[in-house]
Amino acid sequence: MTNTTDKYFNIRYHKSSVILELDYMIFLENETYSHKEKLKTILDEIEKSREIDIVIISNNHTNFSLEKYKEKWDAFYKGAYWEDNILRVFRTYDELFIKIKSLKKAIVFMSNKTVNTMLFNFSMSADLRFISNDFVINNNNKNMVNIPKGGHILNKYIYKNPFKLIFLLKEIKPDTLYKRQLVDRVYSNNLEEKVLTIADHLATFDYIEMETIKILDHKRLNKIEHKLQKENEFLLSCIRTKINQ
Helix, strand or coil: CCCEECCCEEEEEECCEEEEEECHHHHCCCCHHHHHHHHHHHHHHHHHCCCCCEEEEECCCCCCCHHHHHHHHHHHHHCCCHHHHHHHHHHHHHHHHHHHHHCCCEEEEEECCCECHHHHHHHHHCCEEEEECCCCEECCCHHHCCCCCCHHHHHHHCCCCHHHHHHCCCEECHHHHHHCCCCCEEECCCHHHHHHHHHHHHCCCCHHHHHHHHHHHHHCHHHHHHHHHHHHHHHHHHHHHHHHC
16 A cells, blocks of 8 residues: 545555544535545555554644634635535535544544644544644634534543533643543654554554454444434534524
């Protein structure tokens, strides 16, 4: 398997790990169907590969920034076809979430760029989450850009009231996420290097050992997918109410 460069994602191979740098604009663009299908095909190949044990997903794509994401969302919100566009966003989100969560590999998220709650919730498709000290969840919600898509998944992981995390703070910083056990490590530097060291260690285990832990999640995939779809209908109704006001 070879490294792959695409407008919305880059794939690099390191020993028995693959690093997927994902540009979250793939959720928002009209043109992304072909790119999404290409990514799904590559993920299918990765799942079949006996050479790959660990999938590392990074938000450190050179083209991604939350500001660009907000600009595109604002254009949807003000456009004539906002409902179709936002429903497409939610469906693409669900499809890639389920695809990643269903992979029979150990899944790791590593993040250092600022995101919103919706994008952070996407990392709940992984088994482990590592962030840098620079990582922040920005709760600016102009035009409902921070609508809590994936919130029912997040709720599963928070052992205290999730309302306080999602809505109370303007910015959610690494120490808060670590205390809530929503991330597994916070690194001050060399994030990728340290994550790759952990991935090399994980690769010493046979996947069948990990599957005993992950098998319940895999059995619940249909239920998770159904909940994500139900969430879409409700969130779209919230946005519709807001716009009609």
